[in-house]
Amino acid sequence: MGGEPGVDSGAAKIRWYTNRERRYPFGERSPDPEWFEPIGFPPPWPDRPWIYGVVVVSANGVLAWRRASPDDDPVLAVLGDATRPERIADGWHLRHLRCFGDVGLGAQTLRDQPRLVPSPRELGDPPAPALYRFREAHGIPHHPRAIVYSLRGNLELTSPIFNTPGMDAIVVTAPAAAAALSDRAVRTPAVGIIAEEVLEPAGLRRAHERLFAERGVRYLACEGGEKILRALRAAELLDEVFVTVTDRIIDGTAHEGVVKIFDFEAEGADLIAEGKISPPSGWTFRRWRFNGR
Numbered sequence: 001m002g003g004e005p006g007v008d009s010g011a012a013k014i015r016w017y018t019n020r021e022r023r024y025p026f027g028e029r030s031p032d033p034e035w036f037e038p039i040g041f042p043p044p045w046p047d048r049p050w051i052y053g054v055v056v057v058s059a060n061g062v063l064a065w066r067r068a069s070p071d072d073d074p075v076l077a078v079l080g081d082a083t084r085p086e087r088i089a090d091g092w093h094l095r096h097l098r099c100f101g102d103v104g105l106g107a108q109t110l111r112d113q114p115r116l117v118p119s120p121r122e123l124g125d126p127p128a129p130a131l132y133r134f135r136e137a138h139g140i141p142h143h144p145r146a147i148v149y150s151l152r153g154n155l156e157l158t159s160p161i162f163n164t165p166g167m168d169a170i171v172v173t174a175p176a177a178a179a180a181l182s183d184r185a186v187r188t189p190a191v192g193i194i195a196e197e198v199l200e201p202a203g204l205r206r207a208h209e210r211l212f213a214e215r216g217v218r219y220l221a222c223e224g225g226e227k228i229l230r231a232l233r234a235a236e237l238l239d240e241v242f243v244t245v246t247d248r249i250i251d252g253t254a255h256e257g258v259v260k261i262f263d264f265e266a267e268g269a270d271l272i273a274e275g276k277i278s279p280p281s282g283w284t285f286r287r288w289r290f291n292g293r
């Protein structure tokens with residue numbers, strides 16, 4: 001596996017000192033035991049995928065804000081120094097969580113990060129053969145499918161996410177946007193469309209039942225942003241969330257449109273796993289479960 005020069009696997013490995021999920025449908029061996037402890041999951045639901053959020057937040061729970069300019073990147077601000085072992089650990093954690101199925105993204109996240117390719121190896125990453133071997137050993141496609149949520153279908157179809165060989169994309173959208181989108185997508189054959197009344201919880205649920213029945217989506221990592229995570233939560237589709245809490249405090253008055261992560265305890269979620277890296281660190285890796293199974 002890779003990482004940053006000077007950061008060894010031991011320093012950037014998350015030790016899960018609390019772990020109440022003991023079912024391992026992908027086996028009890030992680031893709032690379034030197035870098036990762038295994039992560040367990042419940043079975044998918046009978047009619048829809050198991051859906052887990054994956055986010056990083058500041059110590060005071062800030063997930064994002066409205067960007068004042070293309071350089072005003074809330075995620076990078078919440079993460080801080082790119083060479084710290086905590087940040088390396090979080091980067092690999094995100095990629096590890098892409099090893100179990102498919103990946104969902106809200107359209108705004110894609111518009112803000114147009115070069116994002118949500119695979120175990122992102123553009124510019126070192127090779128990650130162990131992660132792909134793990135996917136292939138468990139009978140899932142080389143790349144995750146990219147599930148892109150958009151109400152208006154306002155998507156840049158020339159982006160890498162829609163043009164990476166071997167990566168299929170499925171846009172989950174509203175019927176009103178689907179026709180125009182499918183005319184445009186004719187030239188991008190790897191793009192499929194699922195059109196339902198997704199503004200309504202029942203329609204969003206139906207879209208996920210179709211992802212399950214028609215596309216074989218079983219485990220879905222939803223990497224945000226906040227709007228799509230809230231929509232999934234409102235439809236009771238967000239089963240759990242992996243949250244990295246960094247040591248940065250964000251001054252909410254310094255930005256417009258600040259959004260925070262859920263108040264998990266107030267919403268009755270269970271903290272089912274918690275970990276840290278082994279050098280002393282102010283970062284904590286948590287897993288909050290909404291839906292028992």
Ligand SMILES: NC(=O)c1ccc[n+]([C@@H]2O[C@H](COP(=O)([O-])OP(=O)(O)OC[C@H]3O[C@@H](n4cnc5c(N)ncnc54)[C@H](OP(=O)(O)O)[C@@H]3O)[C@@H](O)[C@H]2O)c1
Nearest residue numbers: 055056064106107108109149150151152224225226227228
């Ligand atoms: N801290 C983190 O871990 C993290 C993670 C991800 C993103 N972010 C940051 O968060 C920001 C973007 O987040 P966001 O909350 O503004 O947007 P988002 O959740 O990424 O995307 C919102 C868009 O999703 C579509 N949408 C909303 N509800 C939907 C539904 N029910 N069904 C289908 N599509 C639906 C709409 O697309 P259309 O507008 O196309 O209709 C909407 O504009 C970015 O700056 C990103 O960098 C942070």
